[in-house]
Amino acid sequence: MNRCGHVARRLDGYGPAHLRVVEPGVRGNDDIAAVASAVSAKDLRRVFKGTLIAAGGFTADSAHRMIEAADADLVALGRLFISNPDLPERLRAGAPLNRYDRSTFYGGDARGYTDYLFHSAAPVM
Incomplete structure (x- = not known):
């Protein structure tokens, strides 16, 4: 090894x-x-x-x-958790996942961390 x-x-x-x-x-x-x-x-x-x-x-x-x-x-599941604040619930329910925006990772402000919607708050399309 x-x-x-x-x-x-x-x-x-x-x-x-x-x-x-x-x-x-x-x-x-x-x-x-x-x-x-x-x-x-x-x-x-x-x-x-x-x-x-x-x-x-x-x-x-x-x-x-x-x-x-x-x-x-x-x-x-770091990136998925960043973009899906309710990740465990989404996985249990088989709900769609938000796509993450890598350009906002570790950028020094709240953008990309506090603006992702919870599944229950996502607009119905």
């Missing part, structure tokens, strides 16, 4: 609260083509037995598949 696997194995021995892994296909704020040599939560699950959190471009379906396969214990 590569250096990441070695580090994950060593960390596992210390019993940290969790290990968060950003999946290949995401670099910073950008979606990129997955790199074959990149390390994923699935790879690290083999050596890290503590709580493993996968992040990076997940949809509701891909998050469910990750959990069902036991490749991670939790899945972070």
Whole structure:
């Protein structure tokens, strides 16, 4: 296993609260083509037995598949939460999701954080 696997194995021995892994296909704020040599939560699950959190471009379906396969214990849905303040309710109801506007991420003001509508407040089309 590569250096990441070695580090994950060593960390596992210390019993940290969790290990968060950003999946290949995401670099910073950008979606990129997955790199074959990149390390994923699935790879690290083999050596890290503590709580493993996968992040990076997940949809509701891909998050469910990750959990069902036991490749991670939790899945972070950061961008979806930013644009859907009621994300758990939307996912439970199968409601449509707001699209996020990456240009507003971490921009220093409230735009893009407090102006997304809750599903119950969205206009009916």
